[in-house]
Amino acid sequence: MQLIWLRSDLRLHDNTALSAAAARGPCVAVYLLSPQQWHAHDDAPCKVDFWLRNLRELSHVLGELNIPLLIRTATRWDDAPRVLGQLCTELNVEAVHVNEEYGVNESRRDAAVTKTLDAAGIGFYRYLDQLLFKPGSVLTKTGTYFQVFSQFRKVCYARLQGALPRLIAAPRIQAPTAISSDPVPSQVEGFETPHEQLRALWPAGESEARRRLEHFAQGQIDYYKDQRDFPAKPGTSQLSAYLAAGVISPRQCLHAAVQTNQGEFESGSVGVITWINELLWREFYKHILVGYPRVCRHRAFRPETEALAWRDAPDELAAWKEARTGLPIIDAAMRQLLETGWMHNRLRMLVAMFLTKNLLIDWREGERFFMRHLIDGDLAANNGGWQWSASTGTDSAPWFRIFNPLSQSEKFDAEGLFIKHWLPELAGLNTKTIHNPAAMGGLFGVADYPLPIVDLGQSRERALAAFKHLPSRLDIESAASSG
Incomplete structure (x- = not known):
């Protein structure tokens, strides 16, 4: 049995770890509820609610592929090795698959899980998924992480000239298992459910994220550079919440933008070029977390x-x-x-x-x-x-x-x-x-x-x-x- 541990990757399509797990044999998915850790990270109640709503949507589409979704509680990430270790023993799991996350606490959590699983002879496989380039692969000539975005962007563009990161095919339907999915809770204690008007602004589900991307890429993106600074105009993609939760991937966004721009990302529509620039800003700040971890510890970069x-x-x-x-x-x-x-x-x-x-x-x-x-x-x-x-x-x-x-x-x-x-x-x-x-x-x-x-x-x-x-x-x- 293969286990896909879902984190900030709540989607079926273009999900590297999910597809890799399913390709190796029968798989089951798990999501850990970590309320104390979320509080420590100042995660917003509306964001936690958004996670839960997207999990319910994802559980449904995974169920159509006979991939059960289990819900476990690891109140803090310190509990994750024990909780995952027990689950792997219960299900006779051969390997756990995850998409990489970045930040000091995330790295420590995954290192502790790796140690526990190694001791039990269980594989722990990590995949590049929420970024276009692996941190440490885009460096200055002296081998250090970039501190200036324009220089970082230049190297990224040079890499993208060769080939865009490929999209990952969704997993296929698998034979039914004897494992039943757990119900996704409607609320986690300590995080109030936001009012319905807010929830209505952010419908859950991968289909909604892809609809927004298609609508933006086909209609608004050409005007993005001219309209993005005017808050009364609908000039932005409204995709940030879906990107943060991994309901859509930066690869999907990049491909949609380039396709709209007849295969170009450095010329053509200035709106497309400007939006791709914003995707790379997002990428840049993730690389900064890894290269300069002081910013994860409430310290000034300078x-x-x-x-x-x-x-x-x-x-x-x-x-x-x-x-x-x-x-x-x-x-x-x-x-x-x-x-x-x-x-x-x-x-x-x-x-x-x-x-x-x-x-x-x-x-x-x-x-x-x-x-x-x-x-x-x-x-x-x-x-x-x-x-x-x-x-x-x-x-x-x-x-x-x-x-x-x-x-x-x-x-x-x-x-x-x-x-x-x-x-x-x-x-x-x-x-x-x-x-x-x-x-x-x-x-x-x-x-x-x-x-x-x-x-x-x-x-x-x-x-x-x-x-x-x-x-x-x-x-x-x-x-x-x-x-």
Whole structure:
């Protein structure tokens, strides 16, 4: 018997480990519920609910192939070796198959499982699946992991010129087994079920993910570069939650984009080229997790920024979290997050830079808050985005680049449509005043909306001063070597 241990790969098609397991003989699938570990990782209740809903869909399609899906509990990942070892003994499993995951805790978990299974004479096979390139295979000329995206992308493009990563055929129907699938729970204790409006925005299942990809690739992708920065327009793929849970693969996304672009990925449609670029950003941040594991440990990628004097400002942090900053584009973005489990990417950068620069609050506070609310929460992408915005990370925004929420709002939501949707109390304002109601004073119609919690000009100067006086990386490295 072969065992496929499902993790962030909740799909039937183009699933490397699943197809490999099924090709070697009769197989059974297992998924581990790990609520304490999920809490430790700040996984959002809406994301856990999304996993469970996708598991139910996957259990059905696996059942049509006579592949049972078992549900076991390993409260923390420390329990995974014991739980999987017992299951392998019960089912007389010859080998366990997994798709690789990345991050310090994931690596430790898999190393511990490998040790336990080796001792029992059970094989443990890992496969490249959630990335296009294996970490460690895209390196600089000196053999180190890239720290700059443009250089990383150049090497990736050179590799893709030879051949695209191939799609994996789905497993075939197998002979029925005597093993019955377990029911997938509708809820895990400690994680509330989100409201139905949120769930309706993110239907579960591989067919929905593939429908979204097809719709985007055939209709919207050509306009992606021009429309992706405007939050009131349907300019993005809405696939991030499905990619994070592995309901669709980056290979499937790449193939769909290239096919739309007549086989090209460096020329042709600028929309396609821009979207493939975003797939490679996702790839880049995963490689960073492996090459620079300090980012998995709540550390800044750039050591010199650890010396930043972040402010302890609980009231301002609470106002940011609760969409009460008095800056409409910031508050509208935060309401979108709180109500839908998702935020437009341009706005993720904007609210992150507002927190870390204008409020000078530690980026880790924002990173954690996002993970606790995002349905597409992903350690690599979320950490990479926050450290980019905070100027503490790899390939980050220069410390002196600070987005102005008012000019960003006027540029990317000129008519105020996004703001009016999420802040209906401002719907009566015109396109000039909606971006900055405070400029109206206390006029009727904005009485219920707060004044800005910070002066943008003064807070910008404060941030510039804080970053300007940081020691350089060379100073940090020199002190470390002399010590």
